Amino acid sequence: MSRASALTTTSYAILGLLAVKSWSTYELTRQMDRSLGRMWPRAQSKLYEEPKKLVEYGLAEASAERVGRRPRTTYSITPIGRRALAAWLQEPGEGPVLEFEQLLKIFFAECGTKADALSTLAATRAWAKQRNEGNLAAARTYLAGEGPFQHRLAQHMLAGAFLTDFYAMVARWAEWATTMVNQWPDDPGQATPDRAAIEEIVRRATW
Amino acid sequence: MSRASALTTTSYAILGLLAVKSWSTYELTRQMDRSLGRMWPRAQSKLYEEPKKLVEYGLAEASAERVGRRPRTTYSITPIGRRALAAWLQEPGEGPVLEFEQLLKIFFAECGTKADALSTLAATRAWAKQRNEGNLAAARTYLAGEGPFQHRLAQHMLAGAFLTDFYAMVARWAEWATTMVNQWPDDPGQATPDRAAIEEIVRRATW
DNA sequence: TTCTTCATGTAATTAGTTACATGATTGA
DNA sequence: TCAATCATGTAACTAATTACATGAAGAA
Structure with a gap:
């Protein structure tokens, strides 16, 4: 008791x-x-x-x-x-908490091979694509006036939009990262950072 | 033992x-x-x-x-x-796992007040802004050629770019969601979905 | 009738967190 | 010399997962 x-x-x-x-x-x-x-x-x-x-x-x-x-x-x-x-x-609640094993692998990519990094990124792209498809199917259902809980649609839509944007962001990042890794030499430990890319990131972070 | x-x-x-x-x-x-x-x-x-x-x-x-x-x-x-x-x-590893309490609160917003939803979204914006500032400071340090582990910069940059994009995405979503909630009536339970907005989400999900 | 999938639940285990305790160092 | 912060670690607890077990329903 x-x-x-x-x-x-x-x-x-x-x-x-x-x-x-x-x-x-x-x-x-x-x-x-x-x-x-x-x-x-x-x-x-x-x-x-x-x-x-x-x-x-x-x-x-x-x-x-x-x-x-x-x-x-x-x-x-x-x-x-x-x-x-x-x-x-x-109550205001907590902000997003992210656990992302594949990103961890990219972060430590210099301990593996270039091929490892590329296949990790491919898995990330596949993940985003799959999630997006499910999400999109649900959104289309709602748009067709079907789907349960039409009276909660206004709320559901806000959350759905977040997921939509998140999946798109993950996919775009993985594509961009793939082009970066493709430019690496075979030994990721020898990869030199792309200065222009860093400047670009700083720009994307300035809002 | x-x-x-x-x-x-x-x-x-x-x-x-x-x-x-x-x-x-x-x-x-x-x-x-x-x-x-x-x-x-x-x-x-x-x-x-x-x-x-x-x-x-x-x-x-x-x-x-x-x-x-x-x-x-x-x-x-x-x-x-x-x-x-x-x-x-x-090994390919797992895709991102997200835990987002504030999004949960938005998802169930019709059980609270419009003001609740708006303040939750304000907290989300503040979270994104704060995280972004820390991230940006780190990126600038690296750009200045300082910061530890310059030899890992190529890998670090890829991970940093993900976080940058994530924070920006969260901030933009929270701003957009705020404009949506602002159009709600005082009782969130009476909020009607914005059809154009749903179409817009579907468009953003089509890639 | 048998196989598969849907449906319902408990038990055992563990990964992870919160709380606690305290020594070292620094600066007011 | 006192307070605050940096630094180091353990113990107790619990939230959550994995694994297990099995009945019901429908398809082949």
Whole structure:
């Protein structure tokens, strides 16, 4: 009967989903794969665990059903939950946190081969392309007036625009970096920096 | 005497730093604050723990000194460590993972007030501005021919360019989103999507 | 009927963070 | 000589992941 620990951003992320409608746990995992996971990625098992904490705090209610012999739990938000969510939205929140293994590999590229760096960048381009396609498909669906939660479109669009711009930025960077690495000698350790490129970066950073 | 668990990306991040030069643990934490933390953020205490694992695997060596009555541990990479790093660089690696609490708040903005959304976006703009300034200062230092590790400039520049572009993208998005939210009615739940804006996003996603 | 995929959940493990503790150094 | 900051490290905790297990539903 230990007291649940404090609410985390993950708790509020799920609470936010519950504010839209009630979901079964499995539906929550679907939503994580679709939209939420792009800005707040969490493992599936978290989505089975975290709502229990919301219930313990009175922010959500669980209702148990049966599908054959199996249990299914559906969660809904409570009035207290709505107030808690509103209070959370008043706080400024944290800026973006980025974890980018491929960039790390580029950063240490002089310890590997030129081919390594080029294939890492190719993987980055492929990643951006794939993400973009999924994102674009969703946007087109909405544009066609389909897709769920049309009443949340104004908010959804802002977040979607961020992801769109992010994927485009990643793709453009990877392309540019590829042209840079192509100019390297075979031993990346001997690569000399492109002075004009640095000046260009400084220019892009001046706004 | 339990066997160390497998090497993680964090292990390789530190191994990469050791490939540049030997560092004391504290110097590693400085480096995390400066450069590494922008692409692979980890808590300080990790930097005291992770090198021990590298030593256990024979990828690094620890040398113990004394500063007055206090111990200081300095780590250096071994030949095995260099080979392990090179092997890691051959694998494609993971694409960017983003955690963005403020974006989550925008995504759920209809549960709060218009003022909440605007202040969240203001915080995002401030974040981008601040990060950009630090980044720009570093770039200018390099451009002036100062700064450490001039021989790694070609690699450093590629990573720096990514961050530059990222910060600029975040700032531009936050400005654009602010103009969008400014057009909302007082109740964000009543905000209607801007059809032209959606078309514009689709255009930006088409490349 | 069997295979595959959808759906539901728990248990074990770990990577990572927060908090704590304290010595060394420097400058007011 | 006192306070503040730099420097060094450990311990306790927890958020999150990976792995596991299995029933239901629909296709072949």
